[in-house]
Amino acid sequence: MVARLSRENRLLLLSASTRHTEGEKNIIQGLVRETTDWAYLLDVAEYHRLLPLLYKTLSSVCPELVPQNVMASLNQYYKTNAARNFLMAGTILRINSICQINKIETLPIKGPLLSAVVYGDFSLRSFSDIDILVRERDIQKLIDLLLQEKYRLYPPGISLDIFLKFLRVNHDGRLLTDKGFLFELHRDLADWYTPKEMTFERLTPYLRETEFLGYPVKEMCPEMLLAYLALHGNKHGWVPLEQLCCIAELIRKEQTLDWDLLFGIAGDYKIVRRVNLTLRLVHVLFEINLPEGISRKVADKKIDALANTIIEKIADRQGYLARFRDKARYHRKLMDRRRDLLSFLMKGLAAPGTDDWEHLAMPLPLFSLYYIYKPLRIIFTPHEKSG
Numbered sequence: 001m002v003a004r005l006s007r008e009n010r011l012l013l014l015s016a017s018t019r020h021t022e023g024e025k026n027i028i029q030g031l032v033r034e035t036t037d038w039a040y041l042l043d044v045a046e047y048h049r050l051l052p053l054l055y056k057t058l059s060s061v062c063p064e065l066v067p068q069n070v071m072a073s074l075n076q077y078y079k080t081n082a083a084r085n086f087l088m089a090g091t092i093l094r095i096n097s098i099c100q101i102n103k104i105e106t107l108p109i110k111g112p113l114l115s116a117v118v119y120g121d122f123s124l125r126s127f128s129d130i131d132i133l134v135r136e137r138d139i140q141k142l143i144d145l146l147l148q149e150k151y152r153l154y155p156p157g158i159s160l161d162i163f164l165k166f167l168r169v170n171h172d173g174r175l176l177t178d179k180g181f182l183f184e185l186h187r188d189l190a191d192w193y194t195p196k197e198m199t200f201e202r203l204t205p206y207l208r209e210t211e212f213l214g215y216p217v218k219e220m221c222p223e224m225l226l227a228y229l230a231l232h233g234n235k236h237g238w239v240p241l242e243q244l245c246c247i248a249e250l251i252r253k254e255q256t257l258d259w260d261l262l263f264g265i266a267g268d269y270k271i272v273r274r275v276n277l278t279l280r281l282v283h284v285l286f287e288i289n290l291p292e293g294i295s296r297k298v299a300d301k302k303i304d305a306l307a308n309t310i311i312e313k314i315a316d317r318q319g320y321l322a323r324f325r326d327k328a329r330y331h332r333k334l335m336d337r338r339r340d341l342l343s344f345l346m347k348g349l350a351a352p353g354t355d356d357w358e359h360l361a362m363p364l365p366l367f368s369l370y371y372i373y374k375p376l377r378i379i380f381t382p383h384e385k386s387g
Helices: 007-015 022-034 038-047 051-061 068-101 111-119 136-148 160-169 200-206 222-235 242-253 259-268 272-286 292-298 301-312 324-332 338-350 354-359 364-380
Strands: 106-109 129-134 152-154 172-176 182-186 207-212 215-220
Touching: 007 022, 007 038, 007 051, 022 051, 038 051, 038 068, 051 068, 068 106, 068 111, 068 129, 068 136, 068 207, 068 215, 106 111, 106 215, 111 129, 111 207, 111 215, 111 242, 129 136, 129 200, 136 152, 136 160, 136 172, 136 182, 160 172, 160 354, 160 364, 200 207, 200 222, 215 222, 222 242, 222 259, 222 272, 242 272, 259 272, 259 292, 272 292, 272 301, 324 338, 338 364, 354 364
Parallel strands: 129 182
Antiparallel strands: 106 129, 152 172, 172 182, 207 215
């Protein structure tokens, strides 16, 4: 399947790692020599948020074979992204410090911490916001503290009472930091995509202390992290592809991964098929060797067909889950239980979020009208997403 991809897409997949064998370096050099459509390569790398990894690989393996203007463009993007990630890392540490002083436990999600975990370098991921999970009981306290730090509620103009109402109904709320970054505050990471919530309390057994840039923070154990990334990536149809690359690198790095624990978590959250698809994709796209028992477990004709569909869409930069019916058809094939699909789609269709307020701002006494407004907006707006 991968062999049918263009040389540019194969080069991108091979470049999406910091660990290359000599054989892989030779293949990369060969593909670079054959590549002619550098504009396409840069476009698809940007779409899948892989420009930092592409630069890192090309600059270390064969910079002399890359056109100078391409290398200069990649170098400029890498430096700009690294500087932005540094500022965002500082923001995470500042929020973490505020929370520690005020006895609020937090879990940074994805962002520069994930980059440091899987690549050993916080500059190698490209992302648009900061995500942190907190206990539901601490949300309003943390928001009050952040507002004192000149953070602003998002969308602009929304009142605190309306914001908190949306946050209780939905799974997260967004703020703008004092530096203008979007900060997403989560009370649940599952986002209705599993029958069991993925709250701070439920994740606590899978959390451990680590250091990020010399400061103590919490992180998920590798098995829980893989399960969460599989959940999140499958929800969005693996667009962009960057999170799948993180999973492939995580498996390469964690030679002692506890596969029984991983599938125990998957069974508990009813996401076995989604984990199976994830592992099938990393095996096919990145040639990750899985233990024999795991390879047998993920061998499934329906999973293979879905993996092939996703691989074919790597070059499709328009997105293929934009319409509600496409989303429903895709997730139907991934759910362990049919009733979980119905719950996910119905809650995503009906539960209002702040994006509904952006379309139509209503005062708190009329909040219940959003339960009518949201499904109508999704049904009658072309290419509108739910959830």
